Amino acid sequence: MERRDVSSWNTVLSGLVELGRYDEAFELFGDMRDSGVAADRFSLSPLLAAAAEGFGLQEGAAVHALSLKSGLEMDLSVGNALIGFYAEHGDSVEDAVDVFQRMPVKDVVSWTGLLHGYMEFGLVDMALDVFDRMPERNFVTYNAVLTGFCQNKEGVRVTFARKSGLRGLGLFRQMVEDGLEISDVTVTGVLNACAIAADRKMSEQVHTFVIKCGCSSTPWIDAALIDMCIKCGRSGDAHLLFEQWRHEESLHIAWNSLLVASFKDGEYEKAISTFLKMFRSNDVQFIDEFILTTVLGVCGALGFAELGKQMHSFAAKSGFLSAQGVGNAIISMYGKCGALETAVDVFKRMPCRDLVSWNALITSHLLHRQGDEILELWSQIERLPIKPDSITFLLVISSCSYTSSNSTDKCRELFLSMSSTHGIKPSVEHYAAFVYVLGCWGHFEEAEQLIGKMPLKPSVLVWRSLLDSCNRRPNMTMRRLAMKHLLALEPQDPSTYVLTSNLYSESARWQSSESTRLKMREMGMRKIPAKSWTFHGNSIHSFFARDRSHPQSKDIYAGLDVLILDCMKAGYEPDTTFVLHDVEEYQKRHFLMYHSVKLAAMYGLLMTGHGETIRVVKNIRMCGDCHSFMEYTSAATGKEILVRDSGGFHIFRGGKCSCRE
DNA sequence: CTAGGGTTAG
Numbered sequence: 001m002e003r004r005d006v007s008s009w010n011t012v013l014s015g016l017v018e019l020g021r022y023d024e025a026f027e028l029f030g031d032m033r034d035s036g037v038a039a040d041r042f043s044l045s046p047l048l049a050a051a052a053e054g055f056g057l058q059e060g061a062a063v064h065a066l067s068l069k070s071g072l073e074m075d076l077s078v079g080n081a082l083i084g085f086y087a088e089h090g091d092s093v094e095d096a097v098d099v100f101q102r103m104p105v106k107d108v109v110s111w112t113g114l115l116h117g118y119m120e121f122g123l124v125d126m127a128l129d130v131f132d133r134m135p136e137r138n139f140v141t142y143n144a145v146l147t148g149f150c151q152n153k154e155g156v157r158v159t160f161a162r163k164s165g166l167r168g169l170g171l172f173r174q175m176v177e178d179g180l181e182i183s184d185v186t187v188t189g190v191l192n193a194c195a196i197a198a199d200r201k202m203s204e205q206v207h208t209f210v211i212k213c214g215c216s217s218t219p220w221i222d223a224a225l226i227d228m229c230i231k232c233g234r235s236g237d238a239h240l241l242f243e244q245w246r247h248e249e250s251l252h253i254a255w256n257s258l259l260v261a262s263f264k265d266g267e268y269e270k271a272i273s274t275f276l277k278m279f280r281s282n283d284v285q286f287i288d289e290f291i292l293t294t295v296l297g298v299c300g301a302l303g304f305a306e307l308g309k310q311m312h313s314f315a316a317k318s319g320f321l322s323a324q325g326v327g328n329a330i331i332s333m334y335g336k337c338g339a340l341e342t343a344v345d346v347f348k349r350m351p352c353r354d355l356v357s358w359n360a361l362i363t364s365h366l367l368h369r370q371g372d373e374i375l376e377l378w379s380q381i382e383r384l385p386i387k388p389d390s391i392t393f394l395l396v397i398s399s400c401s402y403t404s405s406n407s408t409d410k411c412r413e414l415f416l417s418m419s420s421t422h423g424i425k426p427s428v429e430h431y432a433a434f435v436y437v438l439g440c441w442g443h444f445e446e447a448e449q450l451i452g453k454m455p456l457k458p459s460v461l462v463w464r465s466l467l468d469s470c471n472r473r474p475n476m477t478m479r480r481l482a483m484k485h486l487l488a489l490e491p492q493d494p495s496t497y498v499l500t501s502n503l504y505s506e507s508a509r510w511q512s513s514e515s516t517r518l519k520m521r522e523m524g525m526r527k528i529p530a531k532s533w534t535f536h537g538n539s540i541h542s543f544f545a546r547d548r549s550h551p552q553s554k555d556i557y558a559g560l561d562v563l564i565l566d567c568m569k570a571g572y573e574p575d576t577t578f579v580l581h582d583v584e585e586y587q588k589r590h591f592l593m594y595h596s597v598k599l600a601a602m603y604g605l606l607m608t609g610h611g612e613t614i615r616v617v618k619n620i621r622m623c624g625d626c627h628s629f630m631e632y633t634s635a636a637t638g639k640e641i642l643v644r645d646s647g648g649f650h651i652f653r654g655g656k657c658s659c660r661e
Numbered sequence: 662c663t664a665g666g667g668t669t670a671g
Contacts, residue, residue, distance in 0.1 A: 045662060080662040087663085112663040143664035150665090185665050192666095220666040227667095256667040293668040328669045359670035366671095391671050398671090429671075 006040050014046040022054025041072055045081040052085055058423040060085045064099075079103040080110050087117030091425065093126075108134070112141045119148030124160075128167075139181040142171055146189030150196065165197030169206055176213050184220045191224040195231040203232035219250040223257040230261040252286040259294045263301070269540055271298045272307065287314075289323040296329035300336035303617040303644050306538055308333040312346075328356045335364025338615065338642050338649055355386055362395045367648040369659060371402030375410065390424050397433045401440040401472075408446075411437045428456050432465040439469020444478050460490050532596035532618040534604045543599040546591070552603065557594075560602045564593060567632035578623040597626040601633065601641055608639070618645040631655050 009032045016025040029047060032039070044067055051059035064082055067073045073082065079099055086095035096117035100110060111134040118127035131137070131145055149164035172190045175182060187210060194206045207225065215221065222241060229238035238258070245254045255278055262271035275295050278284060292315055299308035312330055315321045321330075327350050334343035343364040347357060358381060365374045378396050381388055388396075393414065400411035415434050418424045426434075431454050438447035447466060451458050467482035533542035541550065550556065564572075576588040597618050604614035622630075622645045634641050635655030643650045651658035 048662095077662050082662095084663060107662095109663045114663090116663065138663090140664050145664090147664055183664085188666055189664080218666090223667065250667090253667050260667065288667090290668045297669070323668090325669045330669090332670065354670095356670045361670090363670060389670090394671055 004035075004037070006037050006043070009037055010040070010042045010046070013043060017046040017050045017053075020053070022050040025050040026059070039066065039070065039072075041075045041078050044072060044078050048081050048085045052089055056423050057089050057091065060089055073099070073102065074104055076103070076105055076107060076110070080107075080113055083110060083113035083117065087113055087120050090117070093117045093121040093123060108136045108138050108141065111136075112138075112144055115141065116144045116148070119144065119151065122151075124148065124164075139175065139183070139186070142175050142180060143183070143185045143189060145171055146186060146193060150189060150192035161196045162199060162202075165194040165199060165202050165206075168193030169202070169209070172206075172209070182213070182215060184218055187215050187221050188224040191221070191228045195224070195228040198231050198233075200232045200234060203228050203234065207237075217246060219247040219253050222247065223253050226254060226257045227261050230258070231265070251283065252288045252291060255283065255286060256291050256294055259291065259298070263294060263298050268298050268302045269542075271295075272302070272304070272540075287318070289320045289326050292320050292323075293325045293329040296326070296333045300329075300333040302533070302540065303337050303615065304535060304540065305334075305337035305339060305615070306535060308337055322351065324352065324354060324356075328354070328360050331357060331360040332363065335360065335367055336644070338367075338644060338651075340364055340368050340370075355389060355392065358386065359389075359391050359395060362392065362399070366395055366399055366402075367644070369402035369648055371399040371407065372404055374399035375403065375407065378414075388422065390418075390427060390430070393418050393422075393424060393426075394429055394433055397430060397437065400437045401469075406441050408438060408441045408443055428459045428461055431456065431458070432461040435462055436465040436469050439466055439475075439478070440472045442473045444473075444475055448478075448481075458485070460486060463489070530596050530618065530620050532600040532616055534600045534614065534616050536603070536607045541600070541603055543596045543603070545596050545599075546594045547596065547599060550599075550603065552606070555606060556599055556602045559606055560593065560598060563602065563605070563633060563636065564629075566636045567629060570632055570636055572629060572632040575625045575628065578625045592625055595623065595626050597622045597643060597645075598629060601630065601643070604641070605633075605637060605639065613640040613642055616641065616643045618643065621645045621647050622650075627657065631657055 009028070013025055013028055013032075016022075016028060025046065029039075029043070032043075044063060047063045048060060051063055064073070064085075067075075067078050067082070072078045079102075082099045083096045086099060087093075090096055096114060100106070100114045103110060111130065115127050115130045115134070118124070118130060127145065127148060131141070134141070146168055149168050168190045172186065175186060190206060191210070194203050197203075206228075210221070210225075222245065226238045226241050229235065229241065238261075242254050242258060245251055247253075255274075258274050259271050262268070262274060271294075275291075275298070278287065278291075292311060296308060296311055299305075299311060308330075311333075315326050315330070320326045327346065331343045331346050331350075334340070334346060343361065347353065347361045350357060358377070362374055362377055365377070374396060381392070397411055397414055400407040400414075403410075411434060415426065415430065418426050418430065431450065435447045435450060438444070438450065447469075451462055451466070454462075463482045463485040466478055467486065470479045470482070529544060531542055531544055533540050535541070543550065547553070548557075564574075568574075574589055574592050576585065576592055578592060597616060600616045600618075601614060604616060608614050622643060627650065630641055630643060630650070630652045632655065633639075634652035638654075641652040643652070647659075649658070
């Protein structure tokens, strides 16, 4: 065969990468080396792209090693590509910094890549420092700063969010003044930065400025505007923008923006009503695979099986069932609605399963605490040419708390194999999950050692896991240890306050408990209000504790009083330790009896026919007394009650719960 | 070569 030159190899190489055929790209590269052709500066960037998209840090580092050997690392474009790779996939920003520092000649691309790296690792101030120090900036540099502000949208602190919005607006003004190229990236970046600031005034300012500087209205910009308006409390303006949507051919983007904005804010019922408006109007023609996946996600979050099922058949009729995302969302929806068998069935019938499908299936089993089944699924994955990711590991590690026999050995093996054989660095979440497993099986000593030697700072999550595991294996020493750290780490966090308050309450130290709650109120914190809901007549009926707003609340309270007596006759004893207020015993009992789960379940009992299962969803974990009450209720009424709380499903049948806790 | 836009898995 004729010997090809390096440039023809490179052409095929980048072609494969463009097509997303990363494995083949690496294979071809192997062939290239076998045939004695040395890689040049143009071979390495497609390989780095392949490593970035299809593999991970290991492959990228291998390409890096190669460039070191061939002396290509000092090449400007190779160095820039390496910085770009490490900025996204490095262990830490130092990987990118190292390359940057070794480069003899740097240009604006090198500097921008470094800046991007700092942003990716959440080091905003360092990134801004680079921005100030760099000798030259172009519009990509500005855009990198802007988009950096919008990362980690969730859990952003208020002060930081505000700052990002202001800085974003400042940068945007400067870009306009300096005559830099303004693209969709710029405008959506500024809008997103202001959206996370959730500041009405700021959003109006930006809105005006965007119009004034004549940025053309594109679907992306208008979608970002709608999103920003909703997040800044201007839903009227959002709907106005929606009605004036000019990009007819892309109306589905506008619909989805509305839906996603409500979904991400936890306003599920609002998202549903928005969707139904679309579903029942002429705009039904604009429903596409993205909208369907969003809606299925909302149905899952709500546990709204009826609508979820309708969406499943709609997807089948409209031909969207073959879309990978839709199929995956359907599995997840059924899993979260308690229809595990249907989820499994959909999974099995899927023509093509990707990692997300597997993760969704595992999640469905995890919600039902089926640890053994998940370990079986894991052994199937191991035999397939599918690469588990950090989410898969998080799920499988967590499943070890719910196996029929002690699976800490298996769990330890999984945890260690993450970095040793799969090249995935365990995150704080993985440590927290492992700690929970160890605690659940009573291996507190190992849990403590693990926390002691973890390379990451043990976050609230880790201590919270240790504390939670003490509910399965009571251990006062560990409880105290976890509490101590939680208080030190996040004294201002509402949930920590509630925890401390609860701990005090349990030891009957009412004074301290009440003063904690008072302090919490002073600091303007609220705990997430407990809420439960159930379904009837294709609509959602939700309840807060002691809620009397439901039109049938008279019947609900009367029914509940009768049921309580029946249950007490059968041996149910209200456990008022779950009432965390310093009130007289009879008042405590009153508080306890009208917790939201009890109200929603009672409504379900009133409305559900013979042989039908009652389904209740609660936004946080239900308390021990509600749990015990549901057990008695299932025996007293002979009905099956399914409750999903933040810990998973509880199936109450004949006086027993499936959770074995 | 450096910047991202509506979706699904925690």
